[in-house]
Amino acid sequence: MDKHSSNPGLEHEVVVPKEPDYHGHPNYLKIYLTLLGLFALTVVASLLHNPLIVFFIVFGISIIKGTLVLLYFMHLKWEPKLIWIMLGLALLILLFLFIGTYPDIVPVQRYLVPKA
Amino acid sequence: MEKIKKLTWREIPQARLAVWTLIAGEFVIFGGLIVMYILNRLKYESWGEMAQHTNVWAGTINTFVLLTSSYFVVKAHEAAVHKNKAQIKKWIWLTIVCAFMFLGIKSYEYTHEIMHGFTLPGKHLVAEGLGVESRYWSFYYTMTGLHGLHVIAGALALFFVMRNVTKTGKNYQRIEAAGLYWHMVDIIWIFLFPLIYLIH
Amino acid sequence: MNTHKKHGFWHRYFFSLDHKDIGFQYMLTIFLMVSIGGFFAYVFRMHLAFPDMKVPLFGLVTNKDYNMLITNHGLIMMMWLALGMLLAVAGNFLIPIMIGTDDMAFPKLNKISYWIFLLSVILMIASFFMPKGGLGVGWTLYPPLSVGDFGYNTPYKSFADRFFTANTFVLLAIAFEFTSLLMGGINFFVTTLNKRAKGMSLLKMPMVVWMINIANLLFMFSVGPLVAGTFMLLLDINVGTGFYDAYRGGDPLLWEHLFWFFGHPEVYVILLPPLGILAEIISVNSRKPLFGYKFILTLTLIAAVLSTMVWAHHQFVAGIDPRAATVFSIFTIIISLPFAGIILAYIATLWKGDLRFTLPMKWALGAVALFTLLGGFTGLHLGASVFDIYAHDTSFVVAHFHYTLFPTVIFGSFAAIYFWFSKFSGRKLNQTLGNLHFWLTFIFFNGFAFPLFLLGLAGQHRRIADYRQFEFLMQDPLPLYRKIATISAVILILSQFIFLFNFIWSLKRGKKETENNPWQANTLEWQTSSPPPHGNFKVYPVVNYGPYEYNRPDKDKDFTPQNEI
Numbered sequence: 001m002d003k004h005s006s007n008p009g010l011e012h013e014v015v016v017p018k019e020p021d022y023h024g025h026p027n028y029l030k031i032y033l034t035l036l037g038l039f040a041l042t043v044v045a046s047l048l049h050n051p052l053i054v055f056f057i058v059f060g061i062s063i064i065k066g067t068l069v070l071l072y073f074m075h076l077k078w079e080p081k082l083i084w085i086m087l088g089l090a091l092l093i094l095l096f097l098f099i100g101t102y103p104d105i106v107p108v109q110r111y112l113v114p115k116a
Numbered sequence: 117m118e119k120i121k122k123l124t125w126r127e128i129p130q131a132r133l134a135v136w137t138l139i140a141g142e143f144v145i146f147g148g149l150i151v152m153y154i155l156n157r158l159k160y161e162s163w164g165e166m167a168q169h170t171n172v173w174a175g176t177i178n179t180f181v182l183l184t185s186s187y188f189v190v191k192a193h194e195a196a197v198h199k200n201k202a203q204i205k206k207w208i209w210l211t212i213v214c215a216f217m218f219l220g221i222k223s224y225e226y227t228h229e230i231m232h233g234f235t236l237p238g239k240h241l242v243a244e245g246l247g248v249e250s251r252y253w254s255f256y257y258t259m260t261g262l263h264g265l266h267v268i269a270g271a272l273a274l275f276f277v278m279r280n281v282t283k284t285g286k287n288y289q290r291i292e293a294a295g296l297y298w299h300m301v302d303i304i305w306i307f308l309f310p311l312i313y314l315i316h
Numbered sequence: 317m318n319t320h321k322k323h324g325f326w327h328r329y330f331f332s333l334d335h336k337d338i339g340f341q342y343m344l345t346i347f348l349m350v351s352i353g354g355f356f357a358y359v360f361r362m363h364l365a366f367p368d369m370k371v372p373l374f375g376l377v378t379n380k381d382y383n384m385l386i387t388n389h390g391l392i393m394m395m396w397l398a399l400g401m402l403l404a405v406a407g408n409f410l411i412p413i414m415i416g417t418d419d420m421a422f423p424k425l426n427k428i429s430y431w432i433f434l435l436s437v438i439l440m441i442a443s444f445f446m447p448k449g450g451l452g453v454g455w456t457l458y459p460p461l462s463v464g465d466f467g468y469n470t471p472y473k474s475f476a477d478r479f480f481t482a483n484t485f486v487l488l489a490i491a492f493e494f495t496s497l498l499m500g501g502i503n504f505f506v507t508t509l510n511k512r513a514k515g516m517s518l519l520k521m522p523m524v525v526w527m528i529n530i531a532n533l534l535f536m537f538s539v540g541p542l543v544a545g546t547f548m549l550l551l552d553i554n555v556g557t558g559f560y561d562a563y564r565g566g567d568p569l570l571w572e573h574l575f576w577f578f579g580h581p582e583v584y585v586i587l588l589p590p591l592g593i594l595a596e597i598i599s600v601n602s603r604k605p606l607f608g609y610k611f612i613l614t615l616t617l618i619a620a621v622l623s624t625m626v627w628a629h630h631q632f633v634a635g636i637d638p639r640a641a642t643v644f645s646i647f648t649i650i651i652s653l654p655f656a657g658i659i660l661a662y663i664a665t666l667w668k669g670d671l672r673f674t675l676p677m678k679w680a681l682g683a684v685a686l687f688t689l690l691g692g693f694t695g696l697h698l699g700a701s702v703f704d705i706y707a708h709d710t711s712f713v714v715a716h717f718h719y720t721l722f723p724t725v726i727f728g729s730f731a732a733i734y735f736w737f738s739k740f741s742g743r744k745l746n747q748t749l750g751n752l753h754f755w756l757t758f759i760f761f762n763g764f765a766f767p768l769f770l771l772g773l774a775g776q777h778r779r780i781a782d783y784r785q786f787e788f789l790m791q792d793p794l795p796l797y798r799k800i801a802t803i804s805a806v807i808l809i810l811s812q813f814i815f816l817f818n819f820i821w822s823l824k825r826g827k828k829e830t831e832n833n834p835w836q837a838n839t840l841e842w843q844t845s846s847p848p849p850h851g852n853f854k855v856y857p858v859v860n861y862g863p864y865e866y867n868r869p870d871k872d873k874d875f876t877p878q879n880e881i
Binding site: 035036073079080 | 124125133136137148154155156164176183184187189191194197309310311
Binding site for chain 3: 125126128130133134137138140141142143144145146147148149151152156159160236237238239242247248250251254255257258262
């Protein structure tokens with residue numbers, strides 16, 4: 001990593017490992033084609049009739065696609081655990097938001113008075 | 117794949133750590149918006165009808181464009197690892213072309229939808245008594261618009277990083293950092309596309 | 317040897333990349349903001365106690381003025397003072413130097429963060445001068461009131477009419493401020509992970525560095541939905557979308573959830589850095605190691621996670637699902653436990669210590685006492701939804717949050733300033749004035765806030781401009797309490813001028829600080845000159861000890877600097 005002190009010439013003990021090729025390069029083409037394949041599946045699945053099944057398949061495939069991009073294109077597979085934890089926390093917090101707000105949005109029956 | 121020694125958190129380069137932190141933050145921002153959209157979508161059946169007025173073909177092409185651009189950007193990263201300036205330029209330019217295509221198709225979609233009265237304020241819909249349905253479009257334009265802004269930001273970042281790196285021959289790791297941001301934009305679209313266009 | 321030419325005014329106050337200069341820039345800007353917020357408090361408290369009086373320096377306070385004053389007081393103090401002082405100022409001054417490095421990981425990003433913060437301040441101040449006046453909807457900005465009469469059910473207004481309003485400008489100011497803090501947060505986090513001195517493991521970092529970073533991470537993760545929500549509110553105001561429009565299936569409750577989802581973690585965001593500052597000051601002034609370093613850290617992390625699960629306790633009476641209210645109530649009561657543990661650890665640090673009642677120590681002890689006994693306990697009261705149904709929106713809540721915020725944010729900031737002033741400026745603050753400042757602030761803060769508990773229990777609602785409409789609120793001794801609160805508040809505010817004078821005078825003419833380490837502390841900033849040079853250290857330290865090695869039996873001094881061989 002490049003560390004430049006605003007004061008060159010000062011003794012600066014820096015532990016900088018030479019960045020090794022820390023991640024093997026997965027076969028990006030294979031991943032890309034897999035993504036396209038899943039994408040095609042998504043579009044086909046959306047033509048099914050049962051909306052609930054469509055929702056689960058489509059959303060599920062999105063999660064898989066997103067995960068593939070994260071793991072391989074963004075090299076998350078080789079990143080330190082810290083990054084995994086940060087992303088996990090982000091997702092967790094969204095889950096809290098969803099659960100906490102759900103009862104006040106979805107099941108609520110309110111009369112919608114039309115504008116006079 | 118050979119066994120590669122994983123980096124520990126002590127060794128992750130600054131630029132990557134910063135971008136991952138930014139990505140986590142952006143996930144929560146978009147996530148907040150998407151969660152609210154999902155909750156409202158679950159509640160209002162009639163939004164499904166509105167979703168049918170979105171242009172599924174345009175959305176499909178756009179998804180293809182973004183997925184491909186993600187592939188291009190990762191090829192640019194590969195080129196950066198090998199310090200191949202010419203290849204970096206080629207792949208990043210291809211990515212930026214994809215960004216333009218995405219924005220172009222989005223503009224076409226927006227124009228069509230606006231001409232049919234599905235606008236952001238949704239006045240025509242409200243006048244027709246479709247107030248609830250007009251909120252679908254509030255979310256639609258906000259989510260896709262905010263996403264579009266990030267597409268522009270990502271493309272600009274990639275452009276400036278490419279220029280800086282190919283001119284000075286230093287800081288090749290910035291290509292990956294900018295690429296990470298671009299992948300985030302792609303992932304958000306991966307989720308937006310079915311949520312908006314496909315589910316009826 | 318470090319030589320550089322003396323920097324000019326613009327460099328020091330605007331262009332500098334040095335984290336200490338940037339911290340100072342933030343601090344001055346925040347002093348400006350807090351002066352405005354404090355002035356507003358003075359005006360509306362005078363109005364509450366003496367309703368028909370022309371308030372000196374303001375004039376007659378109309379109901380509309382009152383709304384504007386309380387709204388902006390709340391916004392300025394919560395958003396700009398608290399977040400700014402405790403994240404931006406504390407982080408900028410303390411983090412690089414306490415971890416033994418020269419500057420932040422991204423100095424230019426740091427500079428830009430300040431500029432965006434300044435922009436947010438300008439937008440906020442500009443909002444007072446908008447055609448329809450300053451924002452008067454309560455600092456929590458609930459729609460449809462905050463959408464104003466531009467939104468849903470009114471005839472079409474031009475975009476300019478909607479844009480040039482306090483509503484829009486305040487929201488934009490908040491959005492820019494959040495951007496600045498997000499950028500700063502990334503900077504602080506990367507700096508802390510990547511630029512620590514050799515030998516400084518994470519568990520050898522001073523507690524305040526941990527606290528600021530955890531606070532920043534908590535901020536970053538919880539602000540997202542509010543950023544989205546603010547964007548939605550801006551669109552509702554300026555474009556006429558229907559996100560919060562009940563007529564179109566929207567819900568004001570949606571905003572409440574998005575706001576408080578951030579709003580609750582925010583108060584812990586602004587609590588953690590002062591707790592860190594208190595940890596430093598208490599251990600130095602007790603000449604004892606901080607009790608339970610890992611214990612405190614674990615509790616802080618637990619509290620941070622829990623804080624994202626309690627937000628709807630601000631919405632108990634807003635019409636949320638009562639079953640959800642039960643869950644939120646339980647979590648709210650549980651979250652008191654980790655903080656109680658942290659305070660107990662601080663008390664254990666004090667226990668049988670060689671106590672030095674220096675000025676920072678007085679502020680720290682005052683903070684611990686008031687925060688715990690009056691702020692924390694009343695939080696338990698309010699956390700129980702049954703009591704909150706009675707106390708919600710009364711002055712009891714106002715007293716509670718002033719007793720939690722003021723001791724931590726204000727006393728904590730003063731403790732930090734009195735502690736680190738001579739380090740960063742090279743001159744000493746006048747101790748006599750400091751003591752006067754402390755005692756006046758302590759006494760009159762209590763004089764202001766305590767009556768508010770009693771008023772709240774008597775049923776006095778907040779955000780009411782004129783209590784004379786309510787007969788039951790005009791019975792003795794309630795008006796007297798209001799007057800006591802107001803007069804104390806006024807004296808409290810006036811006492812801050814003592815500090816301001818002391819601060820400015822001492823910067824220019826204070827006694828020079830000759831020692832590097834006047835407090836005989838361990839942490840790295842005390843092992844360099846006062847003020848530190850650009851780059852902070854002439855020779856970068858190598859850390860061998862933890863930050864709280866006081867009174868080690870194997871050492872003859874009662875303190876052990878972290879970089880001692």
